[in-house]
Amino acid sequence: MSSALAAARATARPRRPKWRRASTIEPYLYLAPVLVLLALVMFAPLFLGLTYAFRNVQLFDPTENGWVGFQHFEELWTDDAFWHALSNTLWWTFGSLVLQFSGGFGLALLLNKKFGGRKLVQAVVFIPWAVPTFLSGLAWAWLFNPLIGPLSRWLMAVGLLAKPDNILADPDLAMYGPIIANVWFGIPFFAITLLAALHAIPQELYEAAAVDGASAWQRFTRLTLPFLAPTIAITVMLRTIWIATFADLIWVMTNGGPADSTQILATYIFSTAYSKLDFGYASAVAAVLLVLLMLYGVAVVRLRRSLLIS
Amino acid sequence: MMKTLGRHPGQRVLAVLGHRIGILMYLLFALFPLFWMVKISVTPAKLLYSEGVVLWPSASTWHSYVQVLTHTAFPTYFRNSVLVSLSTAALVTAIAASAGYSFSRFQFRGRSAVMFLLLVTQMFPLVMLIAPIYRMLAPLHLTDNLLGLVVVYTAFNAPFATFLMQSFFDEIPRDLEESAMIDGATRTMALRKVIIPLTLPGLGATLGFVFTAAWSELLFGLMLINTDSQKTFAVGLLTFVSKFSVDWGQMMAAAVLALVPAIGFFGFIQRYLVRGLTAGAVKG
Numbered sequence: 001m002s003s004a005l006a007a008a009r010a011t012a013r014p015r016r017p018k019w020r021r022a023s024t025i026e027p028y029l030y031l032a033p034v035l036v037l038l039a040l041v042m043f044a045p046l047f048l049g050l051t052y053a054f055r056n057v058q059l060f061d062p063t064e065n066g067w068v069g070f071q072h073f074e075e076l077w078t079d080d081a082f083w084h085a086l087s088n089t090l091w092w093t094f095g096s097l098v099l100q101f102s103g104g105f106g107l108a109l110l111l112n113k114k115f116g117g118r119k120l121v122q123a124v125v126f127i128p129w130a131v132p133t134f135l136s137g138l139a140w141a142w143l144f145n146p147l148i149g150p151l152s153r154w155l156m157a158v159g160l161l162a163k164p165d166n167i168l169a170d171p172d173l174a175m176y177g178p179i180i181a182n183v184w185f186g187i188p189f190f191a192i193t194l195l196a197a198l199h200a201i202p203q204e205l206y207e208a209a210a211v212d213g214a215s216a217w218q219r220f221t222r223l224t225l226p227f228l229a230p231t232i233a234i235t236v237m238l239r240t241i242w243i244a245t246f247a248d249l250i251w252v253m254t255n256g257g258p259a260d261s262t263q264i265l266a267t268y269i270f271s272t273a274y275s276k277l278d279f280g281y282a283s284a285v286a287a288v289l290l291v292l293l294m295l296y297g298v299a300v301v302r303l304r305r306s307l308l309i310s
Numbered sequence: 311m312m313k314t315l316g317r318h319p320g321q322r323v324l325a326v327l328g329h330r331i332g333i334l335m336y337l338l339f340a341l342f343p344l345f346w347m348v349k350i351s352v353t354p355a356k357l358l359y360s361e362g363v364v365l366w367p368s369a370s371t372w373h374s375y376v377q378v379l380t381h382t383a384f385p386t387y388f389r390n391s392v393l394v395s396l397s398t399a400a401l402v403t404a405i406a407a408s409a410g411y412s413f414s415r416f417q418f419r420g421r422s423a424v425m426f427l428l429l430v431t432q433m434f435p436l437v438m439l440i441a442p443i444y445r446m447l448a449p450l451h452l453t454d455n456l457l458g459l460v461v462v463y464t465a466f467n468a469p470f471a472t473f474l475m476q477s478f479f480d481e482i483p484r485d486l487e488e489s490a491m492i493d494g495a496t497r498t499m500a501l502r503k504v505i506i507p508l509t510l511p512g513l514g515a516t517l518g519f520v521f522t523a524a525w526s527e528l529l530f531g532l533m534l535i536n537t538d539s540q541k542t543f544a545v546g547l548l549t550f551v552s553k554f555s556v557d558w559g560q561m562m563a564a565a566v567l568a569l570v571p572a573i574g575f576f577g578f579i580q581r582y583l584v585r586g587l588t589a590g591a592v593k594g
Contacts, residue, residue, distance in 0.1 A: 024419055030412035031424060033405035034468045041465030042431050045442035052441060059444075110332050121333055123580060125340045130576030132526030134544045135565055138551065139343035148350055148558050150363045184343065187336075189587060196584040245435035248528050252548065266437045274533050279441035286438030293435070 052283035059277035072284035081260055081268065082285060089264040092175060092182075093244045099183040100243075101236060104190020111191065112198045129188035137252030140181035144168050168254055171261035178250045178262060182243065190235065197231040198224070237300050241293055265289045344569070351375070351562035358558060374559035375567075383538055384564050387546030392571070394456050394542055395524040398463040402471045402520045403513055409468070410475025411501070415484070428469040436466060440533050447534065454536050462534070463524045471516050477585055478512025479505070511582075518579035519586050525572055543568045 028035075056068050076082050111122055128136065143149040144166055152164040167173040201224065209219050247266035250256060256263035256271055263271075265285060272282035350358070352370040361367060378384050413425065443462060444453060452458030482505060490500040506513075531545040541549070547564055579586065 027412040027416035027418040027421070030408045030416075034409040034428075034472055035424070037405070037461075037465045037468060038428070038431060041443070041462060042439065045439045045446060046434065048442040048446070049438055057441070057445070106332070107336050110329060110336070113329060115329070115333075121337065123577070125336050126580070126583065127344070127573065127576065128340050129583075130522060130572050131344070131569065132522075132544065132572050134526060134528045134548060135347075135568055135572075136343070138547070138561075138565060139347050142350070142558075142562070143343055143346055148358065148363070149346065153363060184339065187340075192583050192587050241433060245437060247437050251529065266435060269435075269437050270440065270529055273441045273444075274529075279445065282441050283438065286435065286441075289435055290438060293433070297433070 049283045050287055052280050053287040054284075055280055057279040057283070059279060068280070072281050073288075075281065076284055076288065081263065082265075084260055085263045085265045085268040085285075088175065088262065089244055089266070092179060092250070092262075092264050093240060095175075095179045096182040096186065096243050097236065097240055099179070100186035100239070101190050101232075103183055103187040105194055107187060107191040108194035108198055111195055126188040126192065128184050129192070131185070133185065133248040134252050136181055136185045137178070137249045140177065140184065141168060141253045144177055169258055171259045174254055174258060174261045178253050181249050181253065182246070185249070186239070186243070189239070193231060193235050194228060197228050201227045233304065237297075240296070244293065245289070347562045347565050347569075350558055351566050353559065355559055374563035378560050378563045378567065382550070382560065382564070383541075383546060384543070384550075384567065386539060387541050387543045388567065390456055390541060391525060391543040391568075394459050394463065395521045395571075397460045398467065398524040399517045399521040401460065401464045402467045403475075403516045405464075406468055406471035406475045406516060407509070407513060409472040410477075411479055411505070413472070413476045414479035415487075428472060431469045437529060440530060443530070444533055453534050454540055455534075456540055458534055459531060459542065462530055463527060466527075467520045467523055471520055474516050474519065474586060475509075475512060478509050478515075482508050515579050515582035515586065518575045519582075522572055522575050522579070525568075525575075 053072055054067055054069060056066055056071075107125060111118065111125075115121075131139075143151045145168075146152040146164050146166055152161060152166060155161040155167070156164045161167070168177045205223055206219060209223060214222070244264075245266045247264070247270050250262050250264060250267050251270060254262045256267045266289070269282050269286050269289065272278050272285065276282075349366060351374050352372065353361075353367040354369055354371045354373065357367045357369060413421065447453045447458050447462075450458075452461065486504050486508075487497075487500040490504050491497065495503065526544065527542075528544040528548065531542045532548070535541050535545055538546075547561070547568060550564065551561055
């Protein structure tokens with residue numbers, strides 16, 4: 001070790017730290033493993049998948065590999081299941097997002113006050129974030145199951161259900177199951193990020209506002225909200241994309257059923273690839289989802305820009 | 311606190327009471343599904359239906375756990391999941407540390423383009439990669455193979471982990487390396503003697519985040535793995551549920567066992583949650 005140090009000392013140029021004249025290659029050497037892996041495992045399949053959208057690719061039928069042009073997309077246009085999944089995606093994303101956000105915001109505000117045992121409470125209420133999604137889905141599916149879970153009976157007791165049936169088996173109600181599980185799972189995300197943003201607001205501002213006679217509501221709308229606005233904007237946007245493509249919970253709880261009532265685009269892609277082994281059609285649906293998400297991203301960026309200008 | 315200034319004492323008590331009730335409701339909501347899982351897992355089979363839905367059975371038993379550990383394939387699934395998650399976490403941490411170091415310490419042409427590329431991978435739906443990845447891995451014999459899962463999970467987690475590691479490197483003042491290097495140390499030596507010891511907590515946190523992510527991955531596991539001996543816990547539990555959906559005790563016992571490592575790592579990375587959630591800003 002010491003001889004290495006001596007050798008290094010001999011070759012070193014003491015007056016000029018090396019990174020100022022670092023070659024353009026060196027940083028890329030450090031990045032190489034990640035970049036190569038991403039190119040092979042994410043970008044290559046992404047482009048390959050986009051070509052599948054215009055090809056006939058069935059898993060166990062290697063002869064069928066030809067280009068079919070826009071045939072999948074024409075099929076899609078008249079595919080009721082696709083349109084149904086599209087509207088379900090909106091309902092699933094919007095419902096989950098609103099409830100996750102308000103639940104998480106509420107929790108962040110509660111945790112922003114000092115009280116005994118706050119550390120412990122914080123650790124416990126954030127646990128759902130750490131629960132693997134397949135377990136979250138199973139746990140909630142079990143709670144809704146009238147054989148072993150209490151929820152159907154409780155829902156009947158408060159008058160929300162006429163009979164203690166499993167709402168996951170009812171096409172009109174099934175979507176509420178995964179949404180509730182998703183809210184349970186997602187509240188910590190918003191609570192954690194918003195709590196961090198709340199901590200960053202200078203306390204003196206609140207004190208000054210209180211001295212000036214601002215009511216609690218005024219302090220909330222004039223101080224807290226404007227300070228949180230950037231965090232809220234970015235987390236909501238990212239979370240929207242994340243939820244819209246989040247298939248695990250629905251797959252575990254309902255498989256998209258009953259009668260496709262909980263099928264969203266992400267689960268439709270998965271079941272078309274996994275159960276029907278129709279990779280071509282699955283990729284066409286995936287391409288549509290990708291375009292929709294990109295449009296959403298562009299819309300958000302433009303909206304933000306116009307808000308900034310005004 | 312200033313916020314309660316100028317209120318009646320009665321109002322203040324009410325505010326505190328409301329606050330505590332709110333906290334209590336969140337606690338109950340967070341814990342109830344997990345509590346119920348544990349409850350069913352220790353309920354003797356014959357009491358499950360006869361007692362109906364009660365908060366705690368009149369007798370409890372470890373029987374389901376013993377059954378799961380001795381008479382099912384869950385120990386194998388568990389071992390597979392540990393193997394996959396640990397290897398993924400170790401690999402990701404190594405390559406993400408290297409990439410994060412590059413972002414943190416170098417200004418170079420194409421830096422923001424590369425960062426953007428990494429961000430893009432966090433935006434597009436991974437579910438759309440399932441079909442092409444399957445077709446790419448099959449000829450390499452990496453389907454139905456734990457190594458294939460490790461490769462896929464490593465790629466998926468690398469971008470987020472890179473940003474996380476970058477944030478840890480950014481915290482270490484450059485002067486430290488600079489002075490080491492002025493003293494004659496090479497960059498590699500400065501890295502080994504100065505930077506890495508200071509980044510240990512960051513490396514640990516990254517390891518923890520990636521472990522929990524790999525531990526809970528389901529859809530690619532379902533698609534890529536068929537043989538029972540290669541199944542991860544998520545895949546094994548889901549097939550168990552669809553096959554033997556009557557043995558509630560065993561299912562819940564297995565679920566509780568799958569929960570243990572996740573909660574363990576959660577305790578470990580708790581203090582880095584904010585950073586983890588903002589680094590990639592997308593991983594749920």
